[in-house]
Amino acid sequence: EAQVTQNPRYLITVTGKKLTVTCSQNMNHEYMSWYRQDPGLGLRQIYYSMNVEVTDKGDVPEGYKVSRKEKRNFPLILESPSPNQTSLYFCASSSSWEQYFGPGTRLTVT
Amino acid sequence: GQQVMQIPQYQHVQEGEDFTTYCNSSTTLSNIQWYKQRPGGHPVFLIQLVKSGEVKKQKRLTFQFGEAKKNSSLHITATQTTDVGTYFCAGSNAGGTSYGKLTFGQGTILTVHP
Numbered sequence: 001e002a003q004v005t006q007n008p009r010y011l012i013t014v015t016g017k018k019l020t021v022t023c024s025q026n027m028n029h030e031y032m033s034w035y036r037q038d039p040g041l042g043l044r045q046i047y048y049s050m051n052v053e054v055t056d057k058g059d060v061p062e063g064y065k066v067s068r069k070e071k072r073n074f075p076l077i078l079e080s081p082s083p084n085q086t087s088l089y090f091c092a093s094s095s096s097w098e099q100y101f102g103p104g105t106r107l108t109v110t
Numbered sequence: 111g112q113q114v115m116q117i118p119q120y121q122h123v124q125e126g127e128d129f130t131t132y133c134n135s136s137t138t139l140s141n142i143q144w145y146k147q148r149p150g151g152h153p154v155f156l157i158q159l160v161k162s163g164e165v166k167k168q169k170r171l172t173f174q175f176g177e178a179k180k181n182s183s184l185h186i187t188a189t190q191t192t193d194v195g196t197y198f199c200a201g202s203n204a205g206g207t208s209y210g211k212l213t214f215g216q217g218t219i220l221t222v223h224p
Contacts, residue, residue: 033212042116042198042216043153050210058211059111090152097143101152 002027004102006091012108013081021076021105023091031094032074033058034066036087037104043090049074081109112137114201116215124223129186131218133199142182144173145198147217153198156184189222196220 033048045058049068065077091102113136145153159175172185196217
């Protein structure tokens with residue numbers, strides 16, 4: 001089954017404790033992207049990747065890092081999470097124009 | 111930077127009524143996509159528009175891309191309870207068939223009363 005998976009689905013953590021949210025797709029897509037969703041703000045792009053070792057900033061990259069060492073994986077790293085990074089995070093992948101979204105990761109930073 | 115504004119933020123309709131949501135971009139777009147997100151779910155791709163003045167239909171849904179490629183609309187005819195959810199537009203300046211940087215509108219939350 002073609003899908004985008006994210007782990008963990010839910011995470012509660014404390015300020016400053018490094019964390020990684022994994023994203024994996026099994027569709028051999030070149031394009032992958034991370035978004036955060038906050039009430040009233042819609043989806044905001046954090047980082048995107050056009051292919052392996054090619055990443056670029058979206059609209060809200062501050063406080064986040066990504067890497068794309070393999071085509072199927074695109075982890076999101078929060079080196080020092082802060083409460084303003086509490087949000088719902090979505091990973092997505094695409095080979096052309098149709099983006100497939102993962103199920104989301106709900107992150108709470110206390 | 112590029113901004114995409116979407117209105118209205120909320121829309122409550124009676125089942126059978128029509129519904130329209132509008133997107134306006136601060137810059138000319140190369141393409142615009144529309145997504146639907148059911149409550150508690152993830153966004154699901156509906157369609158992409160690329161050409162100036164393009165109109166596409168999917169059953170009761172009609173999508174339009176403005177002549178200047180700076181605005182777009184989604185119209186649902188005779189809403190059903192299954193149409194409930196949040197509808198997002200997303201614009202890109204990237205050429206070709208892939209996205210690059212993508213900016214989403216704030217979304218319109220549609221409620222349909224039976």
